[in-house]
Amino acid sequence: MNVTALSFVLIAACVAAEIFHEVAxxxxxxxxxxxxxxxxxxxxxxxxWFGMVLWAIQTGLWIVVLQSVPLVVAFPLMTLSYAGVPAASALFLHERMSKQQIIGAMLILGGVLCVGATAA
Known part of the structure; x- marks a missing residue:
């Protein structure tokens, strides 16, 4: 299976839906x-209800992703939500992130970039 640009777009949509349904x-x-x-x-x-709609959309997109992307690639990319949810909470809900949380989010981003680079 070859990971295409469309696959990355679909995974990004899944991550965005995950982040925003959690905020909702x-x-x-x-x-x-x-x-x-x-x-x-x-x-x-x-x-x-908006969050539930996003959750349903994410689930549908995720199934499409899994048809064409190896799980060993797709799942680690999906973990961007672990950094994205706290960042969105800080941005939209004005919650504070500690220095350790910011460092952790940056480490997650670095790990995802490593995984993404191996899939390209």
Missing amino acids: FKVAANRAGDSDHYVRDVARQPWM
């Missing part, structure tokens, strides 16, 4: 607040 879930959870009916309140949040 967090926004929904924050907006639901603390109540005795927390699950119901979260289910009523539009952000929750």
Whole structure:
């Protein structure tokens, strides 16, 4: 199996969907607040449903990716979400990242670049 530019685009779309569905879930959870009916309140949040749509899209794209990309390549590239979710949380939700988290995210990025370079 040859990893094509389209495969990388699809993996990037999966990573983006993963990042933004996690942020959407967090926004929904924050907006639901603390109540005795927390699950119901979260289910009523539009952000929750937006996150679920992104999750479904990501799952569909991931299946397409797995048809043409070896898992040994695709899965490590998908771990960009481990760096992307905290970065998006800092950017959009104004959460703070510690120096150790920033260094960890940079190490993940470096590892993914190594894996990506072997697939090209």
